[in-house]
Amino acid sequence: MSDHAAAPIDTTIPPPAPAFAHHFDDAVQQHEASTLGIWVFLVTEIMFFGGLFLAYIEYRVEYPSVFAHASAELDFWLGTINTAVLLTSSLTMALAVRSAQTGKRRLLLICLVLTIVLGTTFLGIKGVEYAHKFEEHFVPGPGFQFPYADPRPAEIFFSLYFAMTGLHAVHMIIGVGLLGWLLVQARRGRFGPAYYTPVEVSGLYWHFVDIVWIFLYPLLYLIPRHY
Secondary structure, three states, rough: OOOOOOOOOOOOOOOOOOOOOOOOOOHHHHHHHHHHHHHHHHHHHHHHHHHHHHHOOOOOHHHHHHHHHHHHHHHHHHHHHHHHHHHHHHHHHHHHHHHHOOEHHHHHHHHHHHHHHHHHHHHHHHHHHHHHHOOOOOOOOOOOOOOOOOHHHHHHHHHHHHHHHHHHHHHHHHHHHHHHHHHHHOOOOOOEOOOOOHHHHHHHHHHHHHHHHHHHHHHHHEEEEEE
């Protein structure tokens, strides 16, 4: 065999030198601080979304029949497909984190790309659903129309629907942007067993956004749709 035969491509990456900012004693301390920071941030996000959930529950209790009629106007299948898409993206994100921890660079890149594709798929489907609501005049404002029940509480329902799902979509867009940055850094070989904090922290954020949708889906699309 020729000495110049091509060697097999190694899909793993060697552990990079520990990287930490000057105000940390070591990489372990930086990792712990970053993890604590993201959890504190997520707690504030829980309180933020919690206010919207409480408002929705209060109005749903006050106008159960109208909210049920309005909920029936949402596209159950689009909501269900988007739920499956996000659950799958949580799996690929978890695999991305594990790949970074074990130094599997190629698998890390693949999982990040798949998660980005799934995230943008979710946003695309949500955009289609929003377009349908514009066509049906279910967008709160001067042009709002709802012939099936009292339009005022129905408008409250769709106001909360757009507020909660719109805020969730903004978080999804931010998450896709973070994953795009991770993808660039992963291609440069930045992450491995010695340094994977950005991937892990971004994974926690992504899972949080997915969990929020797991609560939005039944509240908006499932319980109850008819009275």
